[in-house]
Amino acid sequence: MKFSDLITKKVHIIGINGIGMSALGIYLKKNNIDVSGSDIAKNSNTKILNQHNIKVTIGHKSSNIKNKDIIFYSSAIKDNPELTEAKKNKIPHFSRSKLLQLICKDKxxxxxxxxxxxxxxxxxxxxxxxxxxxxxxxxxxxxxxxxxxxxxxxxxxxxxxxxxxxxxxxxxxxxxxxxxxxxxxxxxxxxxxxxxxxxxxxxxxxxxxxxxxxxxxxxxxxxxxxxxxxxxxxxxxxxxxxxxxxxxxxxxxxxxxxxxxxxxxxxxxxxxxxxxxxxxxxxxxxxxxxxxxxxxxxxxxxxxxKYKGTMRRMNKLGKLGKVIFFDDYAHH
CATH class of the missing domain: 3.40.1190.10 (Mur-like, catalytic domain)
Structure with missing residues (x-):
């Protein structure tokens, strides 16, 4: 499969509000691919996706993938009704890594x-x-x-x-x-x-x-x-x-x-x-x-x-006395 093969497909992304998946959803949309997605809850990425005219359904159910041609899912998704439905109906389904691979090929x-x-x-x-x-x-x-x-x-x-x-x-x-x-x-x-x-x-x-x-x-x-x-x-x-x-x-x-x-x-x-x-x-x-x-x-x-940094990566919030306050992801 090549990236160009997606042009005529209706693509659905499971876990689209994730920081990695949302970027790929926007990439597909900007390449004129019909893309939708679903996630368990709204977050700040939902608004950004909506601004790019990407439909995001909150809640996972099998009907979300009706008439979809290909499914991409986050590695955080182990199993859910949409993925189960895709497997049941033999709808092609791939992890995020496959989509990233298609995007990077020939670049x-x-x-x-x-x-x-x-x-x-x-x-x-x-x-x-x-x-x-x-x-x-x-x-x-x-x-x-x-x-x-x-x-x-x-x-x-x-x-x-x-x-x-x-x-x-x-x-x-x-x-x-x-x-x-x-x-x-x-x-x-x-x-x-x-x-x-x-x-x-x-x-x-x-x-x-x-x-x-x-x-x-x-x-x-x-x-x-x-x-x-x-x-x-x-x-x-x-x-x-x-x-x-x-x-x-x-x-x-x-x-x-x-x-x-x-x-x-x-x-x-x-x-x-x-x-x-x-x-x-x-x-x-x-x-x-x-x-x-x-x-x-x-x-x-x-x-x-002129580099302004990345959100929640040592973002300086302010200073109180001699104490400097930062917002940092600190997830590891």
Whole structure:
């Protein structure tokens, strides 16, 4: 099946109000595909979907998929009346990963994955690629404050995608570029053991690096073990360990972060200013600058400082006395 095959289909998305599924629903609608969806309750994404003229039914029942040609469902959906009805009537039904795979096929795709920092890195990379003139479509796992929603749509052949390893979605993609930020002991409900998760990631990275450029953080203990690979397509970045790209922090304050950026021990950017706080965000930006440099694209401090962040990712609410208040997802 190709993405173009969906043009003539009536598509229904189960769990459409989810942050990942809602973005894909909007993508389908903007590509003139007849799309509807359902979910168990309304949330802030429902309003955004309605603004794109996507019908969202609240409550799951078999009648929701009447006359539908193909069903896509969230990985959070294990079983419900609509999925049961689709199976009963042999209506083609696929998980979110299949739809993402169809969207990315034949596109120049940059995928961001890891245990932490995916959403922030995806939205900032997309923002800086726009500033560099590539103008990609961006599919993020959070509301990007620069655009007011979790997807930025263009007619460009470039796509920036946040991909999660939690349900194996990542491993079905074949990106041109992959950024792997870090690996933590999580999703063991799916992988059963930490070793199984690490083995899956290692196998995937070594497989796609035969054709794709893979950027890994060597300050992460597990990812650093992959940097010993002789594959020229595995590129490293870090702040502390040996790597192709490196950052050296000069100042971390309550308003911004400042660092120098190096390529093969040569300083290529001095006094990079970022509105994002904390060393973890410097590390995310270092990954982005590594990719931009590898693509022969330049960016400047002005573009970085115009980035407005992602909703509920260290959003500053205000200050009371000496105490600064932030709104952060803090889900892990």
């Amino acid at each position: 120049f795709t940059i995928v961001i994955s890891g245990s932490h920092g995916k959403t922030s890195t995806t939205s900032l990379l997309g923002h800086l690629l726009i500033a560099s003139g590539l103008n990609p479509t961006i599919i993020s796992g959070g509301i990007m404050n620069n655009f007011g929603q979790n997807i930025y749509l263009t007619d460009s052949n470039y796509v920036v995608v946040e991909a999660d390893e939690s349900d194996g979605t990542l491993f079905k993609l074949n990106p041109n570029y992959l950024i792997y930020l870090n690996v933590d002991q999580e999703h063991l409900d799916f992988y059963k053991t930490y070793e199984a998760l690490k083995n899956k990631i290692k196998k995937y990275i070594l497989k796609i690096s035969k054709k794709s450029r893979v950027f890994i953080n060597t300050d992460d203990h597990f990812l650093s073990t992959l940097s010993t690979s002789s594959c020229k397509n595995i590129i490293t970045f870090s702040g502390k360990s040996k790597s192709t790209y490196k950052y050296k922090i000069k100042n971390l304050s309550e308003t911004k972060s400042i660092f120098d950026f190096y390529f093969k021990n040569k300083k290529i950017k001095k006094d990079v200013n970022s509105p994002l706080l904390g060393e973890h965000n410097v590390q995310n930006l270092a990954a982005i600058l590594s990719v931009l440099h590898d693509l022969n694209l330049n960016t400047n401090n002005n573009a970085i400082m």
